Structure formats: C-alpha cells, structure tokens
Amino acid sequence: MFNNGSPDIKLIAKTFEDAFTIDLGDFYHTFIELKARKMNRTKFLDSLCEALIKSMDEI
Template sequence: MTISCFSRNKYDIKLSLDTFYFEADPNFSTSHDYKAAKIIANDLIQVYLEDQLHKTVYKEKSTNLPKLNWAGSKTALTELIYALHAQGAFDNADIKIIAKTFESIFHIDLGDFYYTFMELKNRKVNRTKFLDSLRDALIKRMEEQEEE
C-alpha cells in the first residue's frame, strides 16, 4: 500500500478499493480509510475477546474456592502484613500492593493501614501481640499432635 492511498482525492484504482470508497465523501475520506478502520476494529475486538476469555477462566478458577473472610481484627491483619513485608516474603513487593491484595482476598477494608502500623510501633507492651499469639497457637497444636 502506498502513502498516496491515505491522501484525499488521490487513489490508485489498482489497489482494490472497497465499494465503500465510492459512497464516501472524497473531501473527508481517503481511499483506504475503511480498510484501516476495519484492521484497527478487528485488533480491538481481539483484545476485548482475549480479555473476556481471561476473565472467564479466572472467574472459574476463583469460584471453585470458598471465599475467605478475615475474622480477626484489622490491626492483627496489618501486623501480619507488615511482618511478611519485613521478612521479604513477597519478592520486594510494595507494602501497599501487599495490603491491597490481602484486602481483596479476605474481603476487608483495612483503611489507613499506615496509621495502624504507627499505632503498633507506639505500643508500650507487646508490640507484636498477634504474631506472638500465632506462634503460641502453632506450638500448642504441634504439641497436641505429638501427644496423640
């Protein structure tokens, strides 16, 4: 296709014009506007269909799992998120991304988790209360299973 096919009032009849060209206003359209528009439209349809397919597959995978709702306090979840971030458990992920992911997974709104973390830092006694209770509960379960 030559450049002239995108110039008004200039067309090369050998470039197989669509019949649409003869109905279009030559002062407004070029000889191959319609073909270019069809190509762009088909590309956009492909992107849309792939996106819908991805959403359908993802939805099917996620609907097989039961929904988890966080039963603990928001402060406890914030403590856990910051502990996992401090440990580097998520490949250098930003704390905000980790928090938003946990909010989505557990169907909870943490609100201003930065402020909650500041409150955790200002605790006078047992700054990691939730993490300590997790550790104690795990050790207790292990000991109970050893006794069986």
C-alpha cells in the first residue's frame, strides 16, 4: 500500500528501484503506454494472480 491508497507513480517506481537495486528508466512513459492499452492493461499482474491460485489449488 502506497500513500494510503493514493499512490504517485514516481513513489511506486522509486520504491521498487530502491528495493530491487534496479533502474526502471523512463517509468512514466511505460505507465502511459500501459494506461493507453485497450485490452488487458494488467496482463502481467493477472498472470501472477493465476499462477498463485494454481499453486494454491495444487497444494
């Protein structure tokens, strides 16, 4: 949870850069591209969710 549910893209990107010691580059441009998608804007997150549910069902 970032900023009590009202996150700023810059805060989220900075947090992940610091946590994983990576450079996300032009994260704002990437965010705009994701936001502009017509279909499945959360494709990666959806796949993570599906994998987690599958793993839970197998245990």
